[in-house]
Amino acid sequence: MxxxxxxxxxxxxxxxxxxxxxxxxxxxxxxxxxxxxxxxxxxxxxxxxxxxxxxxxxxxxxxxxxxxxxxxxxxxxxxxxxxxxxxxxxxxxxxxxxxxxxxxxxxxxxxxxxxxxxxxxxxTPTPVSRDGASGGEVVAVTGALGRSAAALDAFEAGDTERANELFRFTPRVGAGVALNGRASAMMDSSDGLARSLHQLSETSGVGFDVEGAAIPIHDALRGEDRLARATTFGEDFELVCTLPSEGVAPARAALDVPLTVVGDVTEAGVTMDGEALADRGYTHGE
Amino acid sequence: MxxxxxxxxxxxxxxxxxxxxxxxxxxxxxxxxxxxxxxxxxxxxxxxxxxxxxxxxxxxxxxxxxxxxxxxxxxxxxxxxxxxxxxxxxxxxxxxxxxxxxxxxxxxxxxxxxxxxxxxxxxTPTPVSRDGASGGEVVAVTGALGRSAAALDAFEAGDTERANELFRFTPRVGAGVALNGRASAMMDSSDGLARSLHQLSETSGVGFDVEGAAIPIHDALRGEDRLARATTFGEDFELVCTLPSEGVAPARAALDVPLTVVGDVTEAGVTMDGEALADRGYTHGE
Structure with missing residues (x-):
């Protein structure tokens, strides 16, 4: 199992x-x-x-x-x-x-x-769960993805100091509190954005269409496959949330980290640039 | 270390x-x-x-x-x-x-x-720490010691069902709540009574003299060395606490498990029947 x-x-x-x-x-x-x-x-x-x-x-x-x-x-x-x-x-x-x-x-x-x-x-008196997303909203992420993938590359390249620095992320507690009351559903990206979207899709009974070009990728992540790795590698600890599009500007004003809209909440299915985005990423225990 | x-x-x-x-x-x-x-x-x-x-x-x-x-x-x-x-x-x-x-x-x-x-x-608004014991009080334990040692014996004897039953202890939460406000210091016996006494001795700056014959030993524990094993084996989850002797009767009335006085709080040193009780027991990681 x-x-x-x-x-x-x-x-x-x-x-x-x-x-x-x-x-x-x-x-x-x-x-x-x-x-x-x-x-x-x-x-x-x-x-x-x-x-x-x-x-x-x-x-x-x-x-x-x-x-x-x-x-x-x-x-x-x-x-x-x-x-x-x-x-x-x-x-x-x-x-x-x-x-x-x-x-x-x-x-x-x-x-x-x-x-x-x-x-x-x-x-918190009002925890944000994973099941509140609804069609017509947008999906957004805090910070940038791919930081841990970049850390792995640095470990492999022998740049241990840089790798450790990349591994020491700031938990998005301040952002989470600021998004409470604004986000309809939220989770972290620890298993990768693709898997997070599938999980939010399942629990909220919605779909997602994200735009590859919109996904914020960490500067430290290099290589031709950086979009794929930023999307599926996981082990990042950003927040993935849904909110009404008109809520984005006020949320950004309340946050101490960037909040990037990466796509729309749809009726069903998880796609990137219109193509199915596989439910793959980091599963602990595999 | x-x-x-x-x-x-x-x-x-x-x-x-x-x-x-x-x-x-x-x-x-x-x-x-x-x-x-x-x-x-x-x-x-x-x-x-x-x-x-x-x-x-x-x-x-x-x-x-x-x-x-x-x-x-x-x-x-x-x-x-x-x-x-x-x-x-x-x-x-x-x-x-x-x-x-x-x-x-x-x-x-x-x-x-x-x-x-x-x-x-x-x-709890008033947690009971390990450092409140003082001379003149008595030291008491809930339930009986040696249950896990008896379980080990049952595992070794192939009586797996009985061993599992002995391993499934009731955490003394009700007793802990009832002892709050009555006990001056408290901890559990997970590393064994001997070690618990040494730890309470160190944190409270007191000593203990316990009477071997007073120590409540679990019925399931057999053998000539049952007192030594009940005292040092550990992995039991009873409460060890100190309280004024006049507080024992009211505490017993408030508890749903037996509370047995096993000795006195003294100025220094940990002894059993007047002889030094070694600080040995179960240390995780040894």
Whole structure:
């Protein structure tokens, strides 16, 4: 069973599942697990790992339109080197500080493979779910896509410092809060734009037609296939949201990051430049 | 660096660390990671794994004297078998139901080793920390110790059904709430009573003298070394707390589980029957 089928099963069993974060009253909570073989390429510093792992959870909070309150983490490794643990915790503290959240500690676990679990909490009386998109709206993304793909290229090219820098993204918590009340549906782009669109399509019962030329691609991503990689590579942590076209200008004025309209909400199907956009991207567990 | 030294480092870096759960306003939050080689002996069902992993986090919430509100989990495994995932989620749902919390979903992660991350949330305006014990008080434990040691014996004896049953403990959330305002310091016994006493001793700046004959040992634990195993094996999830001796009777009246006084709070040192009680038990990562 692939990850998405299994997640569907979890959704069936758990009433509250199926969004970027779970809702408990006015609290949103999310948990993630990242590990060396799939998430931290050779060269990833422990500082970057702490930043990125906690950042991924904070991104889920952002996607609910919630302010981030705090995060906790577990550092799992075969041994606990002082410098490594300290660097990880400093990365976790710094990414939390970036979004005005508190990193309030965590635990250690002896684990053969370097494995990190993180949970983040947020607060909002009105979480933004994935199911509110409707025809006639537009679909927009914050920032630029392809940053993590560019980081991978930099790791492969041996430019480890630049790669780590690219890996340390800013979770879009401020943007998420500003889009709350403006966006009809929202999620993050952690599995890639293509997959995000398919997921929003499924949960909202709509379609999307996006324009390739409109997709904001991170400057650091080079190569002829940069559009395809920006669209499907994933592991970016931008927000993908729908909103009425007349809401775009006021939303932009409220945001501290660029908001780019990439296409329209349609009745059904997900297309790019009129052609079917495959539901492919990063599926954890494949 | 062993786990406790590393955790001390985390405490130094993170103001809020160093208790069973972290405190964010009136919310307490905790995260744990469990995995096959150290936490789930062969024969542990996925239902039991879900129950136990989420239960371990709920136990941390209980140790803060908080009511449990909800929990989330990540199921990490090499593949996602329908029955396995469903059993895990059902275990998580059932242990949450046992303590009136909600299991609100989670995620899946492809992982070579079966690895589970869980986070639990609770609410209390007055969390009970580990540092409030003072001389002249008594130290008490809920329920009985040695249940997990007995489970291990049952796994080894091939009585898998009984072992799984013993592994599915009830997190002491109700007791934790009832002890809030009564206990001066509290933590859970997940690393064993001996280690809990040493930790309370360190954080509260006191000592303990416990009476071996007073320690409540789970009926299922057999053998000549049952006192030693009940004291040091750990992986139980009872509450260890300090309170004034005159508070014991009213506390008992408020609790739905037995509360047994096992000794006195002293000025310094941890002893059992007057002899030094070694600071040994279960250290994750050893």
């Amino acid at each position: 692939d990850e998405r089928v299994a997640l569907g099963l979890v959704d069936d069993l758990v009433d509250a599942a199926g969004d970027d974060a779970a809702v408990l009253g006015e609290t949103v909570v999310t948990i993630d697990m990242l590990h060396e073989t799939t998430d931290f390429p050779a060269g990833t510093t422990r500082y970057t790992a702490g930043w990125r792992a906690v950042g991924a959870s904070l991104s889920d909070v952002a996607a609910m339109g919630a302010s981030a309150t705090g995060a906790v983490g577990v550092y799992g490794a075969p041994s606990f080197d002082t410098d490594d643990v300290e660097a990880f915790v400093r990365g976790a503290l710094d990414v939390c500080e970036r979004v005005s959240a508190e990193y309030v500690g965590g635990d250690l676990d002896g684990h053969d493979e370097f494995t990190v679990a993180t949970a983040a909490l947020g607060e | 062993d786990e406790r030294v590393a955790l001390g480092l985390v405490d130094d870096l993170v103001d809020a660390a160093g208790d069973d759960a972290a405190v964010l306003g009136e919310t307490v939050v905790t995260i744990d990671m469990l995995h096959e080689t150290t936490d789930f002996p062969a024969g542990t069902t996925r239902y039991t794994a879900g129950w136990r992993a989420v239960g371990a986090s709920l136990s941390d919430v209980a140790a803060m004297g908080a009511s449990a509100t909800g929990a989330v989990g990540v199921y990490g495994a090499p593949s996602f078998d329908t029955d396995d995932v469903e059993a895990f989620v059902r275990g998580a749902l059932d242990v949450c139901e046992r303590v009136s919390a909600e299991y609100v979903g989670g995620d899946l992660d492809g992982h070579d080793e079966f690895t589970v991350a869980t986070a639990a949330l609770g609410e």
